[in-house]
Amino acid sequence: MPQVSLIQCSDYTLGNLKDKIRTSLSNIGFDVKQFNNARVVVKPNLLMPAKEEKAIITNSEFYRAVVQIVKENNGTPVLVESPAIHSLERVIKKTAYAAVVKSEDIEVANPTITRTLTYDAGKKFKYFDISQAYFDADIILNLPKFKTHGITYMTGAVKLLFGAIPGVEKSKMHLRVPVHDDFAEFLLDLYGAMTYAMIPSKPIIHIMDAISVQEGEGPGPAGKARKLNAVLASENGIAIDYVASMIAGLDIDKALTVVNGFKREFGVSSPKQINVVGDTIKDLHVDDFEPATGSSIFSNMFRWPFNTPMFKNLFLDRPVPSEEKCTLCYQCKKICASGAITSSSGKKDIPDYDYKACIRCYCCLEICSEAAIKKERGRFQWMLGG
């Protein structure tokens, strides 16, 4: 039966965090002595350069607390992550991670050196080019930030492993699997591969920063920070994502990596099998959490005839930049794998969007540092109740 440790925690004070993280690991039966002489990948969410208060990235003191616990037990922490478009070096430099990496003397692995991971049991994908650092590790600590997400509805432990694939290769995956259900299946294939197919096998522990999280149009600058006041830990990524979603009061049927994850039977096939240790979901539950507006009903219509330009424009949200906020930085153009964004033609001070080519992956919305891109409803979307 998968254990999920759930502990109330309302601030990022280092000593407090270390206590709660140590207790979390103990609650799930993980002995910190396993860090002795181990090379430990400690993977945060470093999506992009962002201030802590926006709750886009795993809090840097949360990261420091985990790293100190590893070091106190004679382990060697290694930071590896692959941000959306910026280099890892740049994101570290532009965030509070610069100070943490320096003062804790943390090795930073190059995420672009990759090796192929083979997973014969994959449903849609069997081969993944992931960062070599995961192969070199004895233990992987995955540190998700709990956030809403325009495609997967929520992002937690399962989605964070997507960062094992370097840089813009990630956005190209949206082109290969534009249907959101299929994208969730791809994420679950990757989760299955990293959990069960690494040779030699190694523990993956998920320690979730759900103290300050994102609601609304997460997981980037358009999302809103709010408190959820929880630290969670588990060896099971689906179980931990389920418990976090329940605290937030999300509609679990829309959390595709969780509901489809149960069907895969990756150590858990139903909520009834999850043993929550510490505080209860009821203790920490909030009833005013604002979900992402992305709807799996519409996004899963991305098959003929619904993927034709006319149907897309009538029935799906389209990403629209605002002239007031746009700085013409063209980060959106850089991340758009379908080539739907081009430089401004001069009519307006915003990039030009080709909505025929747009696959509605919302990567541009996710990375726009000015939160200048909004979803605009398709003209007949109301007909489908969205």
Ligand code: SF4
């Ligand atoms: S919409 Fe956002 S990402 Fe795109 S050019 Fe404008 S500010 Fe930059």
Ligand code: SF4
């Ligand atoms: S325009 Fe935005 S939503 Fe459309 S395909 Fe490009 S990145 Fe995705």
